[in-house]
C-alpha cells in the first residue's frame with residue numbers, strides 16, 4: 133500500500149529532506165513526491181534519488197492533485213500562515229500529518245476543519261538513513277486504516293510508536309527529538325578529552341566517532357539493556373570502571389545531569405506550546 137501512497141511534503145528543510153531520503157530508500161510512493169517549498173534549491177539534493185514534482189507555492193499545485201498524505205514540515209511559527217492553503221486536501225480526506233514541535237493537534241482544527249484526519253508526529257534526523265525514532269499521537273476519531281498507513285509511513289524510517297496522550301509529547305521530544313544533539317555533544321566531549329589526554333585531534337576524533345557508531349550498532353543488534361552492555365565493557369576494578377565512577381557520581385555524574393537536562397527541555401517545550 134505504501135508504495136502506491138501519494139505523499140505531499142510541505143516544507144523541505146532539514147527534516148523534510150531527511151524524511152524524503154528515508155522514504156525514497158524504502159520505495160514509498162514509488163519514489164515520487166510532490167513537494168511545496170519556496171526554493172527549488174531545497175529539493176535539488178533529492179533529484180538524484182527520486183522523482184520530485186516541485187512547487188514554490190500551493191497556488192501552483194495542479195487542481196487534480198489528490199494526495200493520500202500531506203506532511204507539514206515547516207517551522208512551527210510559519211504553520212499558521214501555511215495551513216489555510218491545505219484545507220482543501222484535509223476536506224478531500226487526505227491524512228494531515230504535522231512534524232512541528234510544540235503545536236497541539238487542537239491548534240490545527242481552526243485551519244484544517246473539524247473533520248480533518250489529524251496526526252502529530254516527532255521524528256528525528258536519522259530518518260534519512262531509516263534509523264530514525266518517531267513517535268506520534270493521532271486525533272481519537274481517526275480510522276484504523278488511516279492510522280496504519282501513517283504507522284507504515286514512519287515505521288519504514290526506523291521505529292515508530294504511538295503515545296497514549298498528547299502531553300507525553302514534551303518528555304518524549306526531550307528524549308528522542310532532541311536526543312541526537314546530546315549524543316553529538318558526547319562525541320565532541322570524548323574527542324576534546326582525548327586531545328587533553330595527549331592524542332592528536334584527528335586521532336581523537338576518529339576514535340570518538342567510530343566508537344559512538346560501533347556502540348550504536350551493538351545496541352541495534354541486541355536485546356540487552358544499555359545497563360547490561362555497559363557491564364560487558366567494564367570489568368570490576370578495571371580501567372573503564374575508573375572512568376564510570378566519575379561519570380556515575382551520585383551528585384555530579386551524568387545520570388543526575390541528564391535528569392536536569394531533560395527537565396529543562398520539557399519545561400521549554402511546554403513554554404513554547406503555550407506561546
Ligand SMILES: NC(=O)c1ccc[n+]([C@@H]2O[C@H](COP(=O)([O-])OP(=O)(O)OC[C@H]3O[C@@H](n4cnc5c(N)ncnc54)[C@H](OP(=O)(O)O)[C@@H]3O)[C@@H](O)[C@H]2O)c1
Pocket residue numbers: 142143144145146147148168169170171174205206207208210214231232233254255256257309
Ligand atoms: N530538525 C529537526 O531535527 C526536527 C526534529 C523534529 C521535528 N522538527 C520539526 O520539523 C519542522 C521543520 O524543521 P526543520 O528543522 O526542517 O526547519 P527548516 O530547515 O527551517 O525547514 C523549514 C522549511 O520550510 C520551508 N518553508 C518556509 N515557508 C514555507 C511555506 N510557506 N510553504 C512551504 N515551505 C515553506 C523553508 O523554505 P526556505 O528555507 O527555502 O525558506 C524550509 O525549507 C519544524 O516544525 C520542526 O519543529 C525538526
